[in-house]
Ligand SMILES: Nc1ncnc2c1ncn2[C@@H]1O[C@H](COP(=O)(O)OP(=O)(O)OP(=O)(O)O)[C@@H](O)[C@H]1O
């Protein structure tokens with residue numbers, strides 16, 4: 001039988017497309033590794049529809065039926081009685097061989113008879129030739145990869161990744177269709193990304209959590225849906241979901257960086273229609289500790305309206321998750337499933353400088369460089385580093401990151417802004433506190449030190465039962481020794497090194513003292 005070349009609807013999921021392509025190319029045996037058997041059944045139903053051939057002129061195309069077999073349920077069609085006599089694995093294979101119509105046959109639990117029975121292995125090899133060009137396909141779905149050598153070459157092996165957006169939208173649509181007021185399509189599309197990276201079972205828990213709070217899905221369901229992902233990711237140990245109620249306005253200065261981010265966001269939003277080299281890949285921020293690198297990463301994720309995940313390099317190297325290189329690669333892969341998202345590598349120099357595991361490091365570094373070039377366009381990488389002199393030249397070279405920014409000690413203008421931000425955030429009027437007077441005492445201060453000064457002044461005033469006054473701030477400022485003075489050598493070293501290698505996050509015009 002010749003399968004009609006019906007192009008699958010543009011809405012086909014990635015998994016259904018992969019299977020449709022495999023079947024069209026005539027591969028009769030597929031092995032899908034996944035714990036999600038029911039999801040495979042759904043995907044096969046979708047694939048069967050994509051493979052549909054018109055039964056006769058004028059009639060709608062008939063979907064190729066998807067059968068199922070397991071150790072406890074003989075061969076059957078969805079919601080149909082079992083085919084008597086197909087209980088044993090061999091009998092099921094015989095039935096498929098003799099069946100006169102096209103069909104997709106999902107065999108569950110089949111890795112066991114395949115491992116234990118030479119007769120089953122032999123029969124499956126026979127079927128490999130017998131099923132060619134018959135429109136019949138065997139799909140073994142199993143949570144483990146157990147492929148005997150003699151059939152390894154005949155089978156197309158697929159490691160099923162979590163559902164993509166198309167699959168999730170269709171899942172949400174099906175699951176909510178019975179609700180009194182089901183969500184509309186635009187809302188489904190807005191909410192589905194919150195489930196990316198989850199299995200369908202996990203997505204179902206997330207949906208139940210959201211529906212327990214509210215009788216239907218609304219834009220307010222988003223945090224409930226995201227909660228499942230947060231738990232899943234945090235369970236893994238290496239990645240951490242970070243909630244970011246931050247906006248760009250709470251960053252003082254760094255105008256170059258902010259402007260760049262505004263432009264990139266536009267391009268990132270258009271990523272589906274742009275060629276891969278134009279889609280923003282990410283940025284590397286290096287600089288003096290306490291000058292706002294972490295703060296900027298959080299602001300990026302809220303500005304891009306994407307969830308933020310942090311890869312903890314200390315955990316990667318802890319050995320608690322197996323070999324660091326494998327743990328790192330696995331976490332990168334997981335992140336691709338969670339896209340669209342912002343992935344934050346904090347202290348990325350750890351990946352290339354931890355001394356105990358030089359070999360592992362080399363592997364991680366090589367993997368990272370290739371991965372940055374090939375990763376899915378939906379992932380925006382934000383990497384931060386303090387010991388920039390430790391980063392190899394390949395890491396900094398153009399092309400890996402879209403831009404490398406240097407976050408320096410704030411200028412006078414920026415310090416003023418940072419004081420204003422931290423005072424206003426805590427309910428104080430900056431104009432009443434004579435900020436210009438503070439500038440003289442805060443040369444070489446970091447943003448973190450400015451924040452600390454504000455917090456100390458407020459604490460002192462609260463303890464004394466008075467209001468914060470300008471003198472308190474000045475006294476505190478005059479008494480503090482900033483990092484740039486106590487660690488002058490290191491700070492100068494970082495600055496000198498970054499000078500030629502990175503773009504300043506602060507525009508030159510703003511360079512004050
Ligand atoms: N430019 C800034 N505007 C406003 N606040 C700032 C700025 N820079 C630093 N801060 C304050 O200092 C805190 C610490 O900064 P942050 O953690 O972002 O520094 P960092 O550069 O990541 O430092 P480290 O290298 O130690 O990780 C921030 O949470 C913020 O409150």
Ligand SMILES: [Mg+2]
Nearest residue numbers: 293294295384
């Ligand atoms: Mg930081």
